[in-house]
Amino acid sequence: xxxxxxxxxxxxxxxxxxxxxxxxxxxxxxxxxxxxxxxxxxxxxxxxxxxxxxxxxxxxxxxxxxxxxxxxxxxxxxxxxxxxxxxxxxxxxxxxxxxxxxxxxxxxxxxxxxxxxxxxxxxxxxxxxxxxxxxxxxxxxxxxxxxxxxxxxxxxxxxxxxxxxxxxxxxxxxxxxxxxxxxxxxxxxxxxxxxxxxxxxxxxxxxxxxxxxxxxxxxxxxxxxxxxxxxxxxxxxxxxxxxxxxxx
Numbered sequence: 001x002x003x004x005x006x007x008x009x010x011x012x013x014x015x016x017x018x019x020x021x022x023x024x025x026x027x028x029x030x031x032x033x034x035x036x037x038x039x040x041x042x043x044x045x046x047x048x049x050x051x052x053x054x055x056x057x058x059x060x061x062x063x064x065x066x067x068x069x070x071x072x073x074x075x076x077x078x079x080x081x082x083x084x085x086x087x088x089x090x091x092x093x094x095x096x097x098x099x100x101x102x103x104x105x106x107x108x109x110x111x112x113x114x115x116x117x118x119x120x121x122x123x124x125x126x127x128x129x130x131x132x133x134x135x136x137x138x139x140x141x142x143x144x145x146x147x148x149x150x151x152x153x154x155x156x157x158x159x160x161x162x163x164x165x166x167x168x169x170x171x172x173x174x175x176x177x178x179x180x181x182x183x184x185x186x187x188x189x190x191x192x193x194x195x196x197x198x199x200x201x202x203x204x205x206x207x208x209x210x211x212x213x214x215x216x217x218x219x220x221x222x223x224x225x226x227x228x229x230x231x232x233x234x235x236x237x238x239x240x241x242x243x244x245x246x247x248x
Contacts, residue, residue: 044221045082050118051096058114061217066096066120078130082220087125095121097214099146108180115217116144116179122212126202128220131194135222139192139200141168142217144185145209149175153208157187160203162195168202185216190223 048058052065062079064086070093076085088094098118105113131137141157152174159166168189179185194200206213 043080044219045079047077047079047084047218048115049096049120049123049215049217050114051098054098054100054118056098056114056118058112058217061115064120064218066094068096070095082128082130084218085127085129086120086123086215087127088122089124092122094123097121097145097147102146104144104146104178106178106180110179110181110184112142112182112217115142116185117146119143119145119214119216121214123204123215124213126204126215126218127199128194128201129197129199131198131200132222133194133196133198135193136190137192137194137200138188138190138221138223139168139202140217140219141187141189141202141204141215142185142219143171143187143204143213143215144173144177144179145214148173148177148209151208153206155187155204155206155213157189158203158205159189159192159200161192161200 046058046061047064048056048061049064050056050066052063052067057063057065062077064075064077064084066075072093073087073091074085075094076083078084086094096118100117102113102117128139143155145153152172154170154172156170157168159168166189169187171185171187173185177185192200204213204215205211
């Protein structure tokens with residue numbers, strides 16, 4: 001016969017407590033291991049498009065620069081394992097232009113002078129490769145001509161990945177447009193996914209400026225919340241249950 005201290009029910013309770021503790025600890029360890037194995041491409045990747053003759057590349061950005069006389073397409077640049085390739089309609093060579101000094105600002109929090117002051121002309125097609133399949137990305141297209149004085153220019157960015165045609169948005173500017181924030185003059189696409197080859201494709205069209213689009217900069221970053229977050233919450237929940245039972 002068991003005494004109260006030898007009660008099998010007590011033994012079962014202790015086993016449950018031990019099982020919960022081990023489960024919570026295991027889930028927490030697995031989550032931390034998974035986080036440690038995530039690719040280093042969690043941080044944004046920045047490309048600064050413009051003129052190769054003046055080296056006006058924003059600090060911390062990868063220069064995507066074109067020579068004064070133009071360059072044949074396609075042109076590709078790579079940063080942190082991500083490659084951006086630009087093409088043009090009828091394979092017309094890409095051009096470049098710049099604004100010196102940069103004058104269309106009103107202060108505020110604006111600081112990306114080297115991004116906005118020069119750009120690449122005629123980038124009608126753009127491909128981003130080296131992406132992780134199944135990951136949710138955000139892409140920001142920076143587009144502005146500081147020297148525009150005669151007309152209103154409107155540009156449209158379309159996501160054509162996988163043969164689709166999803167208009168991400170458009171941006172316009174003219175001689176009176178002023179910048180006061182680094183986030184001005186951007187078309188932002190979020191919830192974007194690569195195709196089965198790890199690529200995303202886009203087209204850029206323009207009304208005004210002779211129908212020739214331009215691009216100053218591109219920012220790419222992951223927007224997916226990593227699954228380990230759920231695992232950590234589950235582990236912490238298990239630990240909380242264990243503590244409540246232990247104190248009961």
